[in-house]
Amino acid sequence: MMKPITVTLTINNIATTLEVSPTKRLSDVLRNQLNISGTKVGCDAGDCGACSVLIDGEVSCACLVPVAQVNGARIDTVDGLAGNGTLSQLQQSFLHHGAAQCGVCTPGMLMSATALLDTNPTPTQSEVEDALGGVLCRCTGYRKIIDAVVNTHSFTGDKLAPEAGSSIGASIQHLDGIPKVNGALAFGADTFPTDTLFVHVIRSTHHHAEFTITDSDAFINSHEGLELFLSAKDIPGRNCFGVIPPFADQPVFASATTRFRGEAIAAIVGTAKALEHINEESLPVQWSALPHSLVPEEATTDNSILLHETRAGNILVEGFVERGNTKTALEQASFTVTTHTSTPFIEHAYIEPEAGYCVRKGDRIEIHGCTQAAHMDRDSLAEIMNLPLESIRIMPSACGGGFGSKLDLSFQPYVALAAWILNKPVAVNYTRGDSMRSTTKRHPSSIQLTVGCDANGMLSGFDFTGTFNTGAYASWGPTVANRVPVHASGPYHTPNYRARSVAVHTNTPPSGAFRGFGVPQSAVAQETAFDQLADLAGIDRLDFRIRNALRNKQPTVTGQIFNTGVGIVECLQKLQPIWESANKKARAFNSNPTPSHLRKGVGIGTCWYGCGNTSLPNPSTIRIGITANGTVILHQGAIDIGQGSNTVITQITADALGIPVHSIQLVDSDTDLTPDCGKTSASRQTYVTGMAAKLAAEALRAALLRMGNVSSDARINISGSIIELHDNATQASINLSQLEVNQFGYAIMAEETYNPPVTALDESGQGHPYALYGYGAQLMELTVDTQLGTIKLDHVTAAHDVGKAINPMLVEAQIEGGIAQGIGLALMEEYIPGKTENLHDYLIPTIGDMPIFNNIIVEVEDAEGPYGAKGLGEHVLIPTAPAILNAIRDATGAIVSDLPATPHKVLAAIKR
């Protein structure tokens, strides 16, 4: 503890004097002492730049600055960027370009850009990259951020405001965008009650260990400010959770044995100050390490210790899809290729670590914080807390990136338990280390693939075996195991097909959902094998794909037939001219490279991806009401984690109802206020919730037209409490103030549910797992340094079939962000428990690692999706890594089969 000092800071032009511990980080003082929370904290180590502020005009990470050093200084934060409430030109440019997705890196980006623009109002792209290189973004792919900054000086302030009926297809700004650029948006850690207590979760430092909790009462009593010790015995309900109820196996607190490093075994609750001074070594826990398995090979020997007694061989689940006769087909194939590929754990690395708080109100608890799945959280917590569903309210904060990991419970049970027992507000704010050690990861994969074709290059057989390290608990392991065999063919007509997957438990963090549920891993295997096979058959690699691409009326590997909407051929054809010119360019360069150690290469990857849950119900329900004073309110429960459901669902609603999109007010996810729209995952929100919105808006429209007795093409004009209806023949009006309001406070209301029509898969994996698929193809042009093994990505052309682009700007934003994550998977990301548990050892792409993007939106309308729309969120990541690997091989002949393709692996492959 240190004696406080008095400092005076001039923050956003307001001088403030305060007593503070001198070595407190400036970020901590701003956020927690002064409640100026626009500045975000992502790592507390200078690795992410989210906390960037200006100190006397110079951009700095506020997390690295002792407050004593800035006594007397001028501090500028995002909260002050909009002088007098008017957004700055830069902030408006961010909105216009869609540069803020989840918004959590945005304050750091804006402050870094402000520092640049103050001295250089017309920067070049590379100057912007140098200035913003210290801020990580996990959503955008950076392109739109660069565009926003480069174009700030010339930005005119135009804002699209489509009229009734013309909202779909318009690149309107994020409807929830303003709070993302002015610092007002509240993330999980931004609105803790002033007197809140905090939880500190005690975690295993061993991969596998027995433990005993010694005298916890004595520990609490001997530390001033500590109020509660929590462990397994304090859980009123079931000490078990999991996103797929039949497989639920993860304890809130481990009992006696921990199964992975980072697993929670207990928690202490107290004031922030008391917790600050707890010495980890003094905690009342005794550990005894046990042997562990970190990879499936170790976990599946005869002597391997079972992680879960009921799961023989440490096998959680297996997936299987078979069609035709693969063995014979491969025997008779003219050409075959066998490959083995592997990928490591991938960390989601959203910039916002998990955070939230809980307040008990009588017999109810309210949980605020970041999540991707409010209703699932509620259902799980009800079991843990032994409370009825109605007693739990989930009030999602803004979510600073999720990508699948925030579908699972993380912080919620700890704050819920503590707040319930103490009847006081209790908060938790995960450190970067907590987040990386304890939350789910992308499954490491090890895939054996044999694929064959006939003399004409037509695919004949495809035999796939994938082993997935599913970590210590089930999480989404079953989903990965089921999705992979359905998707491993890629978007190709594959008559003889056999795909097996197995999810194996190890003593590692649970592998869960991460953008693509295992399909990015299987696409690496399939797409890289296709390049080798096309070369063997002597067929152009794009032509090979077009020949084999799935077409309407051809069965998928699960025997499903789509009569319309299969858009992969169109995507591949869009790449054709670029493929030809890029290959020509690369060949010309390689014939006389300068400098001589460089080689250029071109590669393609493709994807298909089923939208929604695999063969399972996943309904969404949308409520739209009109108040007595004429306000149209959309209850939109699809959690917007930056991808834009708040905007897209409103656009669909607007056109289906027939009113301007900007006239709709939004109520977003809250289990008390919004019906269940399911989880934000499986690329399902635009499609499934979009359909629910379309149905609800159409029902509401039909009700209005019926009341006015006008025809179906009537125009609706809402003016205060009067709704005017005009068709060619008639004019009618509805006086809302004369109608009785319902229990929700609406004069008129509609609520509709949509659930995708799917069927179960039989023993051979045959059936209709999804009602629709989206498709895509990407072409990567890159340069390999053949002496250092480094890769420079030059251009990426991404053609994605989205059926109908509800908001083209948001489609592009998804494409660019997905590609950025694909780049990370291909070139740099590798989570190793105990080793890369921070953002300087675990590398994600920076603003300087992006190629030039060329996005091609393909619209092959789907018969099922709203206005023909298909999902997109996960598709965009899938083709990138294989396209990169194929381009590396094209450039050098080197086959890198063990990701990531870091320089030393690429160089070793070149030398082979």
Add this chain to the structure above:
Amino acid sequence: MTKFAQPTTTDEALALLANDKWSMVAGGTDFYPALGNSTPKDNVLDLSQLNTLRTIFEDETHWHIGALATWTDVINANLPPAFDALKLAAREVGSVQIQNRGTVAGNLCNASPAADGMPALLCLDTIVRVSSVNGIRDIALTDFVIGNRQTTLGATELVIDLLIPKDSTTGQSHFLKLGARKYLVISIAMVATRLSIDSTQNVVDAALAVGSCSVVAHRLPELEQALIGQPFNAKLSQLVQPHHLSALAPIDDVRATAEYRLDAAAELLKRSIDLLPGRS
């Protein structure tokens, strides 16, 4: 209760150091990451107000980089081309945010094997000037950083200045850093090269150093000797031979294998020579 002090003069700082144990913080860019999410357990001596130490200047015999000079200060300073390597290194330290606060001297005191400043400062024959109540010591950089996170700075001593002899500021210099991404990256390998060329286009002085390939960055005296006297032309870089790197002892880690590091270091050395301006 731990203590905090924020001296405004060097004498005041030295007196504090003489009388108690302190951890020192200057730019904070290594201090806080090392602290993790705990609070300081030791007394903290904040050097940030020692304003006289935040200067970069020359006298008759030396260039001086004051102990509080930041990477941004180096980038903005008007320095001879021999410092280009240091400036290039400065631009690759973390990010602008880190460069604005992190100090060059702090980078040396932190003594990471991957310290971005080391190769260039080794090529400049940098002398670390440390002070205590007992007086001033000048320590060659090679004797200052002696291991992974190890320096010869005494507990009561303070680095006050980095001195670069003007004899070592001749010629052109270059720096190359290799990492798995563009910004915010810890290097896999890095090199600095400084060559002086005479009027006949021959190398008269050579300084080359490699970082991240041993616990402490190394100069390569054998390579330097091999280059001296040779014509400064396109063939010069071909003189780099594997045995010149024999003093290095790289490790295998998540970033790269040891074998790769040696290959990469040799290649980077060649390129840094090739990239120097004025080649015939």
